[in-house]
Amino acid sequence: MANDTRPGRRQERLRVRGVALPSEEWAEFWIANGRLTREPLPDATTVVDGGWLLPGLVDAHTHPGALRPGDPLDPALLRRHGREHLAAGVTLLRVPGSADRLPAWFGAEPDQPRVVSAGRWLGVPGTFYDGWARHVGEPELADAAVEEARASGGWCKVYADWVVGEEGLDAPPLPVGVLTELTRRVHAMGGRVAVHAQTAAGAEAAVAAAVDSLEHGLGLDPALLERMARQGTALVPTFTVWETFEQVARSSGSERFRSWFRAAHARLAPLVSAAHEAGVTVLAGTDSYGTPELPHGRVAGEVRHLAAAPMPAAAALGAASWTARAFLGFPVLDHDAPADLVAYDLDPRTDLAVLRTPARVIHRGRVIR
Ligand SMILES: [Zn+2]
Known part of the structure; x- marks a missing residue:
């Protein structure tokens, strides 16, 4: 610099x-x-x-700059959110998907954290929110992922599944073949792939495709942890966002969705503990948006969740500092x-x-x- x-x-x-x-x-x-x-x-x-x-601390999963689904990136909000992270000691953010591609000043100015970004959220129609994600069909997904990785200077972020209610539970995940080809193409141009997965099938597809990071991983089968460790797929469990999801589940009206979420949520802590034991790189990410429920600058809370999983305190701390920094280069x-x-x-x-x-x-x- x-x-x-x-x-x-x-x-x-x-x-x-x-x-x-x-x-x-x-x-x-x-x-x-x-x-x-x-x-x-x-x-x-x-x-x-x-x-x-x-x-400096790292929040490996945060979405500054827009509060509500469909909102465009707001430069003033982006600046404020960056400062909120920095005040908490978070000097590096990974932003796995945003409403628009992040402006060059964000991540470069003296009062802003450094930023590893992933371009726009990317998924097939029906995943993530309309107006926020860049929705493309399966045949176009690999090209779009390469574009986003190139535009962001590093990562792309892809939805393997999307569960916000009962219907998401029955939707098939992104086919393994599509995700594998996409990952091959992004790796070939020097980029990396973050994949959103909440279901067992979505997580299985992400692991089979050997993506770089699995975001959330609620339904991940523990039998896949050894493979993740071997191929270097990191796990970002985002405990912080799941705390708020309990409210979503309570108000959803679907008993099936509620019981799915509660069962998957209850398995997450032992899963994270086992992931660390198996040698998987576990990272601290809050999935914060800057709303009152999910404010920025709270990676300390995610570290406490990781430690409670349990992970050794030093490893939980490293997940929000040296381990995350090494993973992000x-x-x-x-x-x-x-x-x-x-x-x-x-x-x-x-x-x-x-x-x-x-x-x-x-x-x-x-x-x-
Ligand atoms: Zn997210």
Whole structure:
């Protein structure tokens, strides 16, 4: 990243020191030009002196910029949502689908997190919301996925199924052949594929197609976890959104849908625990939209869900920090890495509640809080 030379934007030289995670080593870094260095800068201001240092947090599944199904992306809302994430120490977002392709400034400006995006939500008619998803027929899906991955500079997001009521339970998932060809094409151009799956059949198709990440995974058969670990398909269970789905289920009027959801939801925690045990990369994603029920900047809550699954606290924390960063191609705290970090007074592994109150957030070499 180029040095920011605009007036009033001069970067200070900073110093941070504390126990770095995940290495657990006592670390001392200086910060200049948005990067960490181990070479002392004599005129630096010390902004973290002790405590724990983590690579900036990651929400691997969030949808900033539009609140209601059908709404277009609102630049003012996008900016506000980005700042809400950043204030909570979330310096990197993966946005698996949005109403429109995200503007270039989002993810690039000093007061905004870094962003890995996936273009528009992509599905066959009948999946996701009209006016939000880019709906195309099965024969066109691979071309559209390549377009979205190219436009986003990385990912595409595809619906293998869609359950918001009883009818979704009977709809066949996207055929494995379609998903496999789509994944092959996107991988061939250097992109990656995130797949929404709520049903057993949808999750099975996603795993068979060897996609890069399985979003939600409510109905995923635990027998597929070993294969996911082997082929590198990550699981993003989004516990946070399912908390709010209980309300959806209660008001749905369909007993069949309610009992399906409750049974699948009850299986999710043991599934996530088993996924971690099997070596699957489990990531923290909230599926937040910025509504009162699903506000941004709450990845700490998702970490607590992962830990309660149970996953070891360090692994749950890594799912929202170093593990997610590695999965998305971003470095951890090291010499010459971007100066995106969050600091806590207490060890977050022994008390995840401290995630709510970072002592410091530093992003692109600047103190955010
Ligand atoms: Zn989502």
